[in-house]
Amino acid sequence: MVKSTTKAIPIIEFSSVSFSYGDRRIIKDVSISLPPKKITAIFGGSGTGKTTFLRLVGGQLNPSKGDVFFDGKSINRMKYSDLYSARRRMGMLFQFGALFTDLSVFDNVAFPLREHTNLPSRLIDDLVKMKLHAVGLRGAASLKTAELSGGMARRVALARAIALDPELIMYDEPFTGLDPIATSVIANLIQKLNSALGITSVLVTHDVEVSLKIVDHCIVMAGGEVIGQGSPEEIRKSHNPQIRQFIKGEIDGPVPLHYPSETYEVDLGIKHAG
Amino acid sequence: MHRATVDLWVGVFVTVGFLGLLFLAFKVGSASNFSASDGYVVTAEFDNIGGLKVKAPVKSAGVVVGRVESIVFNNHSLRATVSMRIGKKFEFPKDSSVSVLTAGLLGEQYVGLDGGGDIDLLADGDKIVLTQSAMVLEKVIGQFLFNKASESGSNN
Amino acid sequence: MRANAFLKGFVAIGRITVDGVWKIGAGTKFILNVISRSRMTFQRPRLLIDEIFFTGTLSLIIIIVSGLFVGLVLGLQGYETLKRYGSAEAVGTLVALSLVRELGPVVAALLFASRAGSAMTAKIGIMKSTEQLSAMQMMAVDPYARVVTPMFWGGFFSMPLLAAIFSAMGIIGGYLITVVVIGVDGGAFWSQMQANVDFHGDILNGIYKSIVFGFAVNTISLFEGFDCVPTAEGVSRAVTRTVVTSALAILALDFVLTAFMFTGV
Ligand SMILES: Nc1ncnc2c1ncn2[C@@H]1O[C@H](COP(=O)(O)OP(=O)(O)OP(=O)(O)O)[C@@H](O)[C@H]1O
Ligand SMILES: [Mg+2]
Numbered sequence A: 001m002v003k004s005t006t007k008a009i010p011i012i013e014f015s016s017v018s019f020s021y022g023d024r025r026i027i028k029d030v031s032i033s034l035p036p037k038k039i040t041a042i043f044g045g046s047g048t049g050k051t052t053f054l055r056l057v058g059g060q061l062n063p064s065k066g067d068v069f070f071d072g073k074s075i076n077r078m079k080y081s082d083l084y085s086a087r088r089r090m091g092m093l094f095q096f097g098a099l100f101t102d103l104s105v106f107d108n109v110a111f112p113l114r115e116h117t118n119l120p121s122r123l124i125d126d127l128v129k130m131k132l133h134a135v136g137l138r139g140a141a142s143l144k145t146a147e148l149s150g151g152m153a154r155r156v157a158l159a160r161a162i163a164l165d166p167e168l169i170m171y172d173e174p175f176t177g178l179d180p181i182a183t184s185v186i187a188n189l190i191q192k193l194n195s196a197l198g199i200t201s202v203l204v205t206h207d208v209e210v211s212l213k214i215v216d217h218c219i220v221m222a223g224g225e226v227i228g229q230g231s232p233e234e235i236r237k238s239h240n241p242q243i244r245q246f247i248k249g250e251i252d253g254p255v256p257l258h259y260p261s262e263t264y265e266v267d268l269g270i271k272h273a274g
Numbered sequence B: 001m002h003r004a005t006v007d008l009w010v011g012v013f014v015t016v017g018f019l020g021l022l023f024l025a026f027k028v029g030s031a032s033n034f035s036a037s038d039g040y041v042v043t044a045e046f047d048n049i050g051g052l053k054v055k056a057p058v059k060s061a062g063v064v065v066g067r068v069e070s071i072v073f074n075n076h077s078l079r080a081t082v083s084m085r086i087g088k089k090f091e092f093p094k095d096s097s098v099s100v101l102t103a104g105l106l107g108e109q110y111v112g113l114d115g116g117g118d119i120d121l122l123a124d125g126d127k128i129v130l131t132q133s134a135m136v137l138e139k140v141i142g143q144f145l146f147n148k149a150s151e152s153g154s155n156n
Numbered sequence C: 001m002r003a004n005a006f007l008k009g010f011v012a013i014g015r016i017t018v019d020g021v022w023k024i025g026a027g028t029k030f031i032l033n034v035i036s037r038s039r040m041t042f043q044r045p046r047l048l049i050d051e052i053f054f055t056g057t058l059s060l061i062i063i064i065v066s067g068l069f070v071g072l073v074l075g076l077q078g079y080e081t082l083k084r085y086g087s088a089e090a091v092g093t094l095v096a097l098s099l100v101r102e103l104g105p106v107v108a109a110l111l112f113a114s115r116a117g118s119a120m121t122a123k124i125g126i127m128k129s130t131e132q133l134s135a136m137q138m139m140a141v142d143p144y145a146r147v148v149t150p151m152f153w154g155g156f157f158s159m160p161l162l163a164a165i166f167s168a169m170g171i172i173g174g175y176l177i178t179v180v181v182i183g184v185d186g187g188a189f190w191s192q193m194q195a196n197v198d199f200h201g202d203i204l205n206g207i208y209k210s211i212v213f214g215f216a217v218n219t220i221s222l223f224e225g226f227d228c229v230p231t232a233e234g235v236s237r238a239v240t241r242t243v244v245t246s247a248l249a250i251l252a253l254d255f256v257l258t259a260f261m262f263t264g265v
Helices: A050-057 A080-087 A105-116 A121-134 A150-161 A180-197 A208-214 A232-237 A241-248 A264-268 B003-028 B137-155 C002-036 C039-043 C045-084 C088-129 C132-138 C143-182 C186-196 C199-227 C232-261
Strands: A012-021 A024-033 A039-044 A065-070 A090-093 A168-172 A200-205 A217-222 A225-230 B040-046 B057-060 B063-074 B079-086 B097-102 B109-114 B130-132
Touching: A012 A050, A024 A050, A024 A065, A024 A225, A039 A050, A039 A180, A039 A208, A039 A241, A050 A065, A050 A168, A050 A200, A090 A150, A090 C132, A105 A121, A105 A150, A121 A150, A150 A180, A168 A180, A180 A200, A180 A208, A200 A208, A208 A232, A208 A241, A217 A232, A217 A241, A225 A232, A225 A241, A232 A241, B003 C045, B003 C088, B003 C143, B003 C186, B003 C199, B040 B130, B063 B109, B079 B109, C002 C143, C002 C199, C039 C045, C039 C143, C045 C088, C045 C143, C088 C132, C088 C143, C088 C186, C088 C199, C088 C232, C132 C143, C143 C186, C143 C199, C199 C232
Parallel strands: A039 A200, A039 A217, A090 A168, A168 A200, B057 B109, B097 B130
Antiparallel strands: A012 A024, A012 A065, A217 A225, B040 B079, B057 B063, B063 B079, B097 B109
16 A cells, blocks of 8 residues: 655545445445546546546545545545545536536635635635636626536536635546537646646546546546556557557447447347347 | 625514514413413312313403412312412402303303402412302202292192 | 235335334434534524525515415304304404414414425425535535525524414404404404413414424425435425425324313313
């Protein structure tokens, strides 16, 4: 088990973590650690347990076996109050934004600031404007969340996630539903936040091309297991056919997209099994 | 909605609510006359209280001046001891008398308090000696029939 | 065949029992959790005021209008009946006692459950299904303390006020129809009422009832919201369950409380 050498830098470490919903095992005996102050991407097909992975880090789910360490302490064994102070150091961008629908864009971003600080409202005003500016939505501050497009909502959620300047940010699918420009804006932002502020970032995504350009480390998951990890270069050059299939976006390969069955043509009666 | 608007409407709601409570307490209920802990308690013994119940009104000259607080059976005298709480602002002479009366022919029963002529006033813990029991309808009717019967008997 | 149907019946009974017991246990734990996190609500009156607005002020109109109509009907029916016995003046007593003891707390609570209770369930349910509660947790804000507990206390304070307003409006309605419209003597209306309505025995007991009902409706509404299946359909089912369960709870509790409060002291 590798412990973080430099102090006060959060590091996530899974030590033989398993998790199941009822009888369905979603995460199977995963042991990995994420490098501090780096951007790590987690790749994997839909339903492989990537969101579950992030929820385990945030302590919203508890592993059925093993431990999730955050900054050297086990998240799942923490006292309630310790868990909450650990979460104050994390930011999470939810897959569907999860904005507060009864608050305006401004109030959404201001929410964590108002809950956790006693800053005067002038200062909160400025901070919120800065965060919104960073995601290119300063002009949308007074809009209601219902008036936002999906992509805008994602960016507002991102502004909210970085409001408290966390040490660790988890992005769940930050690029889905964004146009190419917004995608580059967000990708840029993730990179900037990471390098300028020394934030550790975890990126869960399907968008391999964009993310390979910005990340420092990749983890590829399939079926609840880690099937490979390394730098983007290593991943690109990987000979592991499963990884190659995922990176290149081949429809069917060693990672079976389809349940084992007769070939499609046979199933449709175009060809006869033979 | 603006903070101030919300505050205003919450203020309106709470005010209306408390006005409702005050209305119930003073206009509808009898909180203005006396409350349960206010006033003094006097007792009286009756041979028969009929259907008198706890909380029945105590009236003097038709005005509610108190309520029956408890009714217990006295094992020694074999009579009913009734304690009544009389409102603080009502004063009665020591030699007042009480009787169990019925409102209307079949109405609820209450205690009637008739003032006497004494200079001293009733005080907490006093016992009223002059009592008149309830008129029990069956007895009255029974007596009436008996009288009639004996009347017609003597006529023949 | 027969045996099979019997077996199915037992299974159904068993399931209902298990579900019911689970709900009672989980609901109790839930409400203890909610109450134990009340500190933030009272440190930040803003939260409480917003919820009193949400549960109380927004229910004001329906309570006032319903109270008035119930009073009008009671006055009319009561007058028609009492007139035959020559005691039309007692209509004030009849209206006041019916409202203060029973109809005020019960009907106001039923209206509260369908107006505010269902809204609370929907709000919590939607926040859950759109991950707003999760997001709050990840921002290190306790969703119980920040969202659920203020709602609980807001409803808790609103309910007795709403019941009092309902009763007061009902009595005013009764007054309007019998005294102003029909012409019953106004003095007798009020004096008979005052002579027969006891502040402690009737009015306060009615208020205690509404406090108990408020507690029950709030617990049910918030628990159903928190416990719902996080989908659109799940939320809508939870709202339905809130209204049905609350109504049953109010009527059952009313029976129990009446038995304790108003019979043989
Ligand atoms: N609340 C739940 N109860 C039961 N099963 C669940 C629940 N949430 C998720 N799952 C299951 O867990 C598995 C992993 O879900 P998860 O959300 O982690 O996938 P994901 O990798 O994030 O997928 P995607 O890329 O589509 O977001 C899925 O197969 C899903 O069916
Ligand atoms: Mg996901």
